Amino acid sequence: MDNTPLRRTLLGLGVALGAFVGGWAFFAPDAFYSSFPGLGMHWIDVDGPFNQHLIRDVGALYLGLGAASLGAALSRSAQPGRIVGLAWAVFGVLHFGYHASHLEGSVGDRVGTLVSLGLSALLGLALLLPSRARTPQEPLQEPSARAADRSGVVR
Template identity: 50%
Template structure:
């Protein structure tokens, strides 16, 4: 969940607080992926930022809720968004070859993080014993101290 929340904070805060800079410089590191897609639209950039902040907030809330269902629901939201976002960019490639590859790679990672959040955690009864439970961890040798 941590990587997903960091992604949301990076995109969301930047787009919300500095929409013009986001438009001209996102994702940073010498790339410019937004400005090549059309004229600046502050409203649209701020809305995208707000959506990322909202998804990030839900991600952090799900982590602290410590409920598997909350994590899976947040993962579902990220996965739906990730599929649609990836699909758009796959069908509308822009920029040079490096930009296209980097865009699809970053969006693929974001989509994969959403999918990973939907995978239910192993139940306690399915986990291998650990030192805290009084049993040696799988592959451990010697007495548990």
């Protein structure tokens, strides 16, 4: 099963999300704490005192997920993207669940938090889906047969 353009696009969104949130949290934890997600909204500083260690850990987690997304996007196979999708889905669903049960800030902040975290969880869930169903005309081939089809030589 090949890595489709849609899966690569979703993985690219994972790279961007990981770089944005992770880079900001890890490299500028004070600014992340006081002004994330930007645009005058405050989603972090309303939830307790500043903890540089925790914020940098979250940044490192997002950077790691972004790096794994990049590696999966560069793969020819869909399988790495599905595995990265599992990681994004577990993290995203649990993260969404926490914030859905601990709403803080203005109404706009609450809505923004739930929408952004919901989309993040959906990103992971979408990456878990198979690329496409095999059509009845497509025979199931062994990996060695597929390699022979592409190169003319059985490996």
